[in-house]
Amino acid sequence: MPTSPEPIEAVSQRLDNFLTEQLLYAAALGPEAEMLTRSGASALRGGKRLRARFCLTGWGAVQPAPTRFDDAALAVATSLEIFHAAALVHDDLVDNSDTRRGQPAAHRALQSAHRDAGWTGDSDTFGRSGAILLGDLLVAWSDDLLEEGLRGSAAADATRQAYAQMRRDVTIGQFLDVAEESAYTVHPDDTHAERALRVASYKSARYSIQQPLQIGAALGGADHSQSDALGRFGHDVGMAFQLRDDVLGVFGDSAVTGKPVGDDLREGKRTVLVAYAREAVSPQERQAIDQRLGDPALDAEQIGILQRTIVDSGALARTEELIADYAHRADLALSGAPLRADAVDELRALARAATDRAA
8 A cells, every 4th residue: 555655664663662662571571471572573564554644644634734743643653553463463363364464373473483392282272372462462552652642642531532432343343243254144135235334334444544543633633523524534435445355355366465365255254245246146156155155175266166256246346336435425525624635635645545455
């Protein structure tokens, strides 16, 4: 996702400084503590820094004049990236994913570390247990950096409230995603797309774009009209962003996404793409989709069959239309918004980058 390098470089530097402090602290506790801390540093490597970028843009959009982001905004934006890493560690554990960004997922890396060290016990159990605790540690780190950024800020209460809302929503959204893989069987087929959109809203749209924008805006002293405009824009861009993720989860190039082709199909994700396909096919084809979806052993041929079914049913085209609709609505939300003109231009560029991408 293209973006201007300065904010991303600043976030990366802030993150490096924070991790150096954490590694020094862990080193005094022994090699096992250092192992966990280094796993946290690995989980924070790479990524688009999307949440930090939107947070800083939200902060800048409500400033009276173009202003370089300050240390407080940088700390809060960086804390979002740490929280995101925590969510990914737990998400990979829930989904039994082997890789993340082309590298072993945290639980797999910890599993290998246990085995390579020659420790006793089951390596898989150790890896899963370690990943749960690693996610918790990352949440604690995000809190630490958030509070560092809010120290002495007049907008601390409003920013904490926005941050707390994000954490509640994404946690519920993650559970809705897990539940839908089982609950879909007791709900009518024509409600599945609406239910998938609910998951997309709470698991991704609010958390990835809408709430980072509003957190940054809250820190910057936004009024209600500014927060509302950013919220409407951010939610619709976030929905388009997640729907693009859904498409890439089925059709993406693994060399670009860092995930195996069709991984969402193996994981049994009940996305809008799947819901639209199930609506359009015969009962027999719907049964075949349900039998294959969620099978971790799906081979390339079976993935190809599901991909063709999704395309031939019109589900892919329908999802692309929905992405375009959300992107258009997001653009309209910025028209006449009480935000700086240069920030509106940047938001529109970020929206294009978030929805028109290959990874």
